[in-house]
Amino acid sequence: MQPNKPSQIYVDRRKTSRPAAPLVSLVVPVYNEEAVIDHFLEATRPVLESTGLAFEYIFIDDGSRDRTADILATALENGLPGRLLGLSRNFGKEAALSAGLDAVRGDLAIIIDADLQDPPELIIGMMDGWRAGYDVVYGVRVDRSSDTLMKRSTAGMFYRLFNRLANIDMPANAGDFRLIDRAVIDALLKLPERNRFMKGLFAWVGFPAMAVPYERPPRKAGTGKFNYWKLWNFALDGLTGFTTLPLRVWFYGGALIAFAAFAYALYLTLRVLFYGVDWPGYASLMVALLFFSGIQLLSIGMIGEYVSRLFGEAKQRPVYILQDVIEGAPPLDAKTSPTVADGE
Numbered sequence: 121m122q123p124n125k126p127s128q129i130y131v132d133r134r135k136t137s138r139p140a141a142p143l144v145s146l147v148v149p150v151y152n153e154e155a156v157i158d159h160f161l162e163a164t165r166p167v168l169e170s171t172g173l174a175f176e177y178i179f180i181d182d183g184s185r186d187r188t189a190d191i192l193a194t195a196l197e198n199g200l201p202g203r204l205l206g207l208s209r210n211f212g213k214e215a216a217l218s219a220g221l222d223a224v225r226g227d228l229a230i231i232i233d234a235d236l237q238d239p240p241e242l243i244i245g246m247m248d249g250w251r252a253g254y255d256v257v258y259g260v261r262v263d264r265s266s267d268t269l270m271k272r273s274t275a276g277m278f279y280r281l282f283n284r285l286a287n288i289d290m291p292a293n294a295g296d297f298r299l300i301d302r303a304v305i306d307a308l309l310k311l312p313e314r315n316r317f318m319k320g321l322f323a324w325v326g327f328p329a330m331a332v333p334y335e336r337p338p339r340k341a342g343t344g345k346f347n348y349w350k351l352w353n354f355a356l357d358g359l360t361g362f363t364t365l366p367l368r369v370w371f372y373g374g375a376l377i378a379f380a381a382f383a384y385a386l387y388l389t390l391r392v393l394f395y396g397v398d399w400p401g402y403a404s405l406m407v408a409l410l411f412f413s414g415i416q417l418l419s420i421g422m423i424g425e426y427v428s429r430l431f432g433e434a435k436q437r438p439v440y441i442l443q444d445v446i447e448g449a450p451p452l453d454a455k456t457s458p459t460v461a462d463g464e
């Protein structure tokens with residue numbers, strides 16, 4: 121799909137007003153990532169330091185049950201710039217991202233997975249895009265061969281369906297891995313909904329966007345957290361959050377079926393008039409009965425999907441609950457201060 125095609129004027133104007141020394145916030149949701157978190161720090165830190173900018177890590181511990189929080193707390197204690205937000209339980213990645221964005225102090229945020237499936241080197245290219253005036257610079261997976269065929273084809277179907285039904289353009293094969301400017305963060309924070317389908321929300325808020333292609337490697341270590349049932353519900357959340365077409369389509373379906381029924385009634389009447397009465401038709405009756413009860417249940421189910429989400433929104437529960445915040449070092453300016461954590 122086409123990303124937002126920005127008017128060049130806005131991009132140019134932003135380009136001239138970018139702060140020279142921005143604070144970069146890395147937003148990292150983590151859930152049971154003890155196997156990979158050290159690799160992650162080793163891989164991202166040199167990249168951030170090479171930019172010569174001040175940066176902070178914002179880890180969101182999404183209710184991990186392993187040593188993830190311990191490892192991060194130690195790293196922060198040893199001088200890693202940033203902090204760890206401990207959620208009170210597992211709220212899911214979308215909620216964790218919301219928590220992270222709420223806590224961002226930077227002029228821009230980079231959202232990145234902890235499992236190194238989002239290559240940290242790309243951050244450099246994303247920063248270039250931001251300097252060039254783009255408010256959103258998102259990674260696009262050109263090669264999904266690390267995903268199973270099943271995941272790739274269902275994901276492809278989802279993007280096609282979503283973009284056709286919802287009135288926003290969500291770039292296909294773009295994940296959450298992206299850089300967003302302060303302006304975009306502020307726009308996201310203003311969205312009141314509890315159902316945080318982030319990819320959709322990113323697309324919904326708009327702003328000049330640029331894509332950077334990358335190959336998605338397999339997980340460095342640990343295991344993926346999403347199974348097909350979760351993904352299916354995730355897809356439903358996405359669709360119901362951004363389009364009401366599944367609700368409205370029954371109007372046309374109903375009209376079409378009513379018209380067909382009327383035509384069939386006319387045909388039956390004429391047949392009786394011309395050829396008299398006969399009594400066959402158990403099979404056709406049965407088929408019609410099953411067909412229409414199926415359609416009715418389906419449409420009620422569809423309404424149920426929306427009602428259940430309305431219910432979720434109406435309760436007004438918070439998206440996440442923080443149980444603790446562990447502060448690390450203040451944002452590190454690599455130009456002036458030496459690396460603190462090394463050698464501890």
Ligand code: UDP
Pocket residue numbers: 148149150151152153182210211212213216232233234235237343344345346
């Ligand atoms: N994650 C999370 N909460 C969850 C599931 C996942 O914070 O309930 C984090 C996870 O630690 C990782 C990122 O979200 O940093 C992506 O998770 P995963 O690699 O399992 O997803 P996939 O790569 O399969 O999309």
Ligand code: MG
Pocket residue numbers: 233235237339344
């Ligand atoms: Mg992953």
